[in-house]
Amino acid sequence: MSWSKLYSGPEPQRVNKWLAQEGVCSRREAEALIADGLVSIDGARVDDVGRKIEPGQKLTLSDKAQRKLDAAFTAVLNKPVGYVSSQPETGQTPAARLITGANLIGAASVPAKDASLAPLGRLDQDSRGLLLLSDDGVLAKAVIGPASRLDKEYLVRVDGKLNDKKLTLLRHGLSLDGKALKPAKINVVEDQRLRFTLSEGRNRQIRRMCEAVDLGVTDLLRLRIGPLKLGDLHEGKWRALTPQERKALIAQS
Missing domain, CATH: 3.10.290.10 (RNA-binding S4 domain)
Structure with missing residues (x-):
């Protein structure tokens, strides 16, 4: 229609x-x-x-x-460690390489090998979890545009001494590249594991935040982008974003 x-x-x-x-x-x-x-x-x-x-x-x-x-296409991928979401450098493998028929869950048209699919948000080579790859300009603006209000949720395992002072700084009190970070929601899930909810997406933000309070990151998993959850999608697999999910992402942005 x-x-x-x-x-x-x-x-x-x-x-x-x-x-x-x-x-x-x-x-x-x-x-x-x-x-x-x-x-x-x-x-x-x-x-x-x-x-x-x-x-x-x-x-x-x-x-x-x-x-x-x-006809705009968006893949919902559970990216494993070892793949880059951005333009790969020599020796790196782009996450878009995983968008194949063999890795598809459910029904969808598999894009051509030369399709231009942009990552909607950073997820570095050492991180894993929910990643959107898309040629949808409207959705890109909703997810990563400067006015986007979509928050993102991560499960992070850290190495180092964790205490209330460090948690307070992580929640609100740090700056990166000379600019103060927006307040973050951070909860302790279990020993050495934290749940981060961020409303912005600076380059390697969580790793740099942890480094600033003498914590190392040993595992970083993105669970959610706005209303869209990773769910039970297996690592290395992908599915097509549904029209309802697209509408919800745009509506909440």
């Missing part, structure tokens, strides 16, 4: 910006749809990528446009 909505903003707004704000697609995707003649306002095709929509006008995406957007 095609997407259609009446614009009720107080003043004219660029079509691509409004579609992005509505969570329909990214600005770049909107421009591509306009260029392909798949967007109309009050029944008239939009030909100018810079076109603005006026209050009271109705914008409609064609069925073909909706099919293009629905």
Whole structure:
């Protein structure tokens, strides 16, 4: 079913910006749809990528446009240690290499080997757990965009003396690269094992936080991104993100 909505903003707004704000697609995707003649306002095709929509006008995406957007792909992967989520350097193996038919759980179309799947959030080579690999621009903005409100949960095993002073600093009192960290929720699960819930994603943040209070990290497992949980997905396996999960991630961002 095609997407259609009446614009009720107080003043004219660029079509691509409004579609992005509505969570329909990214600005770049909107421009591509306009260029392909798949967007109309009050029944008239939009030909100018810079076109603005006026209050009271109705914008409609064609069925073909909706099919293009629905074709966006996101893999939910349980990444093992030893794979990098980002662009691999010499001798490293990208996590996207695991997105194969042999590792698939459930039903899904396996992307081509040359598909461009970006990691939605960092998970370094020595860490494991929930990782999203996607070509979905709207979802990327929801998960890792600067305005995202999705928190992320980790189970972390540490090495070193753990005490209340260190826990207090970890929760709120540390800075990285000269910038104070946002407050973190940190609970002791059992001896030497902590549950971190973070609302930001700095480079190797948990490892650097622990290092700042003389703790080493011996295991780091990401359990959750916003409402999406790793669940019982086995290590090295992946499944397709469902439309309901995508909607929930975008709604909570």
